[in-house]
Amino acid sequence: MSIEELVKVENLRKYFPFKKRIFSKKVRYIKAVDGVSLSIKKGETLALVGETGSGKTTTGRTILRLYEPTGGKIYFGGQDITKMPKKKFQKIRMQMQMIYQDPYSSLNPRMSILNIIAEPLRELMVKNIEDRVLELLESVGLRREHMYKYPDEISGGQQQRVAIARALAVNPKFIVLDEPTSALDVSVQAQILNLLENLQKEKNFTYLFISHDLSVVRYISHRVAIMYLGKIMEIGMVEQIFEKSQHPYTRILLESIPVPDPKDRKRKKLRLPGEIPSPLNPPSGCPFHTRCPYAKDICSQKEPGYVEVESGHLVKCHFAEMIE
């Protein structure tokens, strides 16, 4: 593993046990993450894209060990953290942070902004806490006057800035952003995206950006992974995915995005039938074959492996490179 890679995940699996009846002995598993391998370089943004139930959030949380993985390996800065004891892991955990979709529910409504950001600092025995909080607030575009306010006194965009400032308080290296702009209006979304991008340039942060919004992903990320039913279907550089995608699912996903230009309407588009199957009962073979317009017999029988169609561009499809 090269030094440049900050996060590396090999064959990561997270199964949740599930009982159909409370007293039944038969336990089935929801395979939320089923064999995900990826790596993120220092200073890079990898976007994890997929529909509801594709396992993108679970993947993000499992990498931070907020869920204990069922199988596979997680490396952080070259160290295997999969089974690391709690005490030792705590020091590393500090270098990883998470930012959530709804800023309001991730901030304690009874704490002032000052206390929200100061809490991790106190834990770290930082001196001159107020100066440091001010510095953090300024780095996310807020001012001293916001310090004594409470979360419900500021707007949604400002709440998300506070959540970002709190994450920055412990000097992290790696930040998992779980749909950080989905709850915000478009004009505010642009502010937050620019802020995240500038912070990354300044401090060389590594981001895992979880999103269902492909327009935002195109803007913010360097590399993109497309997930479907707990598996990565295609991964590559942002241009490879958006311009030279080889997986039918990626193609259809891209064609479903409403482009903010009425002239785009005339383009003939693929229609994707049906909905994402239940992860309790995933289809055999290629998980996408039930909805795939190109599916052949082999797709329902054999699960495809990854084909490297270009350097760094992997596609999980029997017919990669053959689809027009």
Next chain:
Amino acid sequence: MKELLSIENLHLNFRTFWGTAYVLNGVNLKIYENEIVGLVGETGCGKSVTSMSILKLLPSNAELSGKIIFEGQNLLELSEKEMKKIRGKKISMIFQDPMSSLNPLFKIKTQMVDIIKLHHNIHKDEALKKAMELLKAVNLPDPHRILRSYPHELSGGMRQRIMIAMALSFEPSLLIADEPTTALDVTIQKQILDLILDLKKEYHFSVLLITHDLGVVAQTCDRVGVMYAGNIVEVADVNELFENPYHPYTKGLLLAIPDPRYKKPLKPLRGNVPSLFKPPHGCRFHPRCELAMDICRREKPQLIEYSKNHAVACHLFRRGDKK
């Protein structure tokens, strides 16, 4: 084209414990027959409340004035009894979250049959037949199974299809869709929007599509109204609006959204949406406008037709000016 609905100078205030919120500040909008009109704007700009005003589904502390002319009569002058004949029959509505519009305790069959029976005054068996037809019309596979299901057993996309089926059961002339696809995934969003377009071709109704997503507007609407802080600031044909926006707010919005086709720099609008308890004087957009002049602080600009099929409410565009 024949005019179907005309909103004229609609004002809406809410009296609350904290003071009066000036929510709608003279909204003007026309909807013609057989067209899809988009209403876009950010949270709190008044787009949902405009649609609720059309159906008069407002809480008791609402003060509504102006005119809403629908098929020749002013809806604001109608009694509750007369409104009931319009709601759901001539004007139907679907909402963002189909789960909360369906009763979780009853099977789809019970809910659909009850409504159809009540409004059409027909027998249960006939109503059931009609329900099946409607479910087929919205492309739901296996309608027998759907009718036997409870709402929680169905996916978000299926529930939204059921809502559309129920909304269409009386063949309304206007369908109000309030963020119908916001809670859905992109692939399902595409399916639902395509369905609305297909059904419109078949049943010839008009749609008022309320959304915050300019992409959805670009892909589905014929005309668009842009709302900001209780005003319609611009109305135009969809192509014209995206190609040649007039209002600084519309321009700002278009510069702030990312485009999936290429990476372009994003230019956020400065400032925040104003409080509706103390809206700015004059043009409500002036504190965030980079081109604001003196007059913008004093006088509210009127919505004028500046060029053909393109109206704007901004002091930069005066009646009689030639472009």
